[in-house]
Amino acid sequence: MPEITGYAFPNDIHVTWSLMIVMYPYITGFVAGAFIVTSLYHLFGREEFRPVARLAMATSFAFLLVAGLPLQLHLGHPERGPLVMITPHFTSAMAGFGILYSSYLVVLALEVWFVWREEIIARARRSRGLKRAFYAVAALGTYDTSPEALEIDHRAIKVLAGIGLPMACMLHGYVGFIFGAIKANPWWSTPLMPVIFLLSAAVSGIALLIVLYQLTAKLGSRPVDQQCLSALSRWLWFFLILTITLELLEIIVMAYEKSESWLIISELLASRLQFSYITVQMIVGGLIPLILLAIVVLMNRYLHERVRSTLSTVAALLCLLQVFSMRWNIVVGGQLLSKSLRGLRSPYEPELFGREGVLMAIVLLIIPFVILFVFDRVLGIWRRGEGGGGAQAGSGPAHAARGASHG
Amino acid sequence: MAGRNDALRVIQDCQAPAGGEPAAPTRREFLGDALKLASGAVVFLAGSAGAAGGAQPGKQPDEAYNWDDHLYAYLIDTTKCIGCGSCVRACKVENGVPDGFYRTWVERYLIGMEGSYVDSPNGGMDGFTPVQVGFVANKSFFVPKMCNHCKATPCIQVCPVGASYRTKDGVVMVDDTRCIGCGYCVQACPYGSRFINPATHTASKCTWCYHRITKGLKPACVTVCPTATRQFGDMKREDDPVRKAIEHERVEIMQPHLLTEPQCYYLHLDKEVR
Secondary structure (H helix, E strand, C coil): CCCEEEECCHHHHCCCCCHHHHHHHHHHHHHHHHHHHHHHHHCCCCHHHHHHHHHHHHHHHHHHHHHCHHHHHHCCCHHHCCHHHHCCCCCCHHHHHHHHHHHHHHHHHHHHHHHHHHHHHHHHHHCCHHHHHHHHHHCCCCCCCCHHHHHHHHHHHHHHHHHHHHHHHHHHHHHHHHHHCCCCCCCCCCCHHHHHHHHHHHHHHHHHHHHHHHHHHHHCCCCCCHHHHHHHHHHHHHHHHHHHHHHHHHHHHHHHHCCCCHHHHHHHHHCCCHHHHHHHHHHHHHHHHHHHHHHHHHCHHHCCHHHHHHHHHHHHHHHHHHHHHHHHHHHCHHHHECCCCEEEECCCCCCCCCCCCHHHHHHHHHHHHHHHHHHHHHCCCCCCCCCCCCHHHHHHHHHHHHHHHHC | CHHHHHHHHHHHHHHCCCCCCCCCCCHHHHHHHHHHHHHHHHHHHHHHHHCCCCCCCCCCCCCCCCHHHCCEEEEEECCCCCCCCHHHHHHHHHHCCCCCCCCEEEEEEEECCCCEEEECHHHHCCCCCCCCCCCCCCEEEEEEEECCCCCCCHHHHHCCCCCEEECCCCCEEECCCCCCCCCHHHHHCCCCCCEECCCCCCEECCCCCHHHHCCCCCCHHHHHCCCCCEEEEECCCCCCHHHHHHHHCCEECCCHHHCCCCCEEEECCCCCCC
16 A cells, blocks of 8 residues: 555555556657757758668657557457447547547558669569569559659658658657646646757757667668757757757746745655655756757767767666656655645555556567667668668658758 | 337337338448448347346336325434434345445544544444543544435446446335446445455445335334434425425535535534534
């Protein structure tokens, strides 16, 4: 039995939304964050992101494929899960999930297809037998790689990125809305919630790419494009500043207003969430990467490659921790305080095994990387001869970007 | 049922084309119809899964009972409660409420100038033993709590599949053949009245003993209350004492600032109660 300080409503002592509901926004955050990076390249012509544009898109896709799993694992009746899509009750924020998720999946899958179309065709031409049949089917029967066809591809990619970006933002903003629109819970109920979720999604997405880009470069013995790394660090810094500012603002406004709920929330932060909020989310995951990234951004010219790489990697890993602790503090923290506003329950400890346990959470985090690995094997995330050659596979998105910066 | 009709219509349309000679459908038409049929079938299957048993939204519980003739309300006079816990025990027995969860509970308040103390050991089920507090308690009282059966309830609003619903006679219920157990309603209820039943893995809550009230009985908690703290009434009956009290007395509701329009009314509530 959990221990209670003060008075909690007797049904409020259970943490109904478990670790899986922490994982859900964490994973969706990577989807949105990685997509923002690929959009910076495809849509806004940020040439410096070219080396990670394809990786970012594949990452977004890989995480999207597992985004619904934690929800499904959490349900008391997983077999009825599809009812959310088949018979949605539209006044529910949660009913929007099916529509948003599936339409975003379609847009992202289409965009992936257009970006990798040349690669698919090249592979179909290169391979034999079953493999050839697979790529032929994946190419949807058209082997046209004429400049005109490629031009159409580029335009399609731009349009899809244009549709995909607001959808990715909505998909994640909506996750924040699920919490922000619960008036029963003062720790959740703020219009800032979707914005904070969205910005921290960008933080987690960019941070993941910084780590993933350097790691894959090391594994594949490819050089890390320092300009790209600097740019990623710069944007990470920018989004981290925004995120921390808003997260602090939320608290400061509550404290300054001396709202009815502040008494219990201040106690929550000072006792139950002291470690996960103040230490991890604000100091280790917030302040320290803020300083590290400031060094990378402001002293960029003077940094040796290895220093830059180390600083940005450490900062990115801490940012990943920051975003996870933020999800944890919101989801779990909100359930530690009773709606009686008079009591707190003892900290929640997730089970180790079982459907909603720690091991399952780790598996959920590993699956996207397995998908990424398969994706790389099947379609190839890295262009051959990255930087120079790759006449066929590489020039695609660059065209689109040039189009963007010119038009 | 709409799904079933749609599915049937599509089948009939396919079987009986207009005109004597059955015209072969084009590929486009065929694919279109197949798509309609498939989506109809999915909706139909979803409907039949939900229709397997239990109370149904939009369906009356009993033919002899007309829910258009009733609109229930609940009245709690906090000055009368003695904290015996009979109501909590009766509810548990009547509704098979699992241990550690409560469809109704009783809170004890001890309030002084220097502080306040609230508790509800085991939901008040075993009554209350004396307690020592570090301040002079000038007043103390008991407050029975339960689902407020709100008219504008957030729990129904947030249910992603429509498993939570409000009957025409004003009772908020959960269709546990349809509930997916997501727990969103548990989070959305400001009063802590809902929980996920560990046996059924669905949301559970007070139903005002719907199986009793539709037979003309009172909810179990009202029936056993020795002091008439808990009263149950029908707002559609002009001579109903509960309706009269709500109409003429100064009644209060829980957390009025949330605008959920509770149908559980309180007499003589203290400002400390939330």
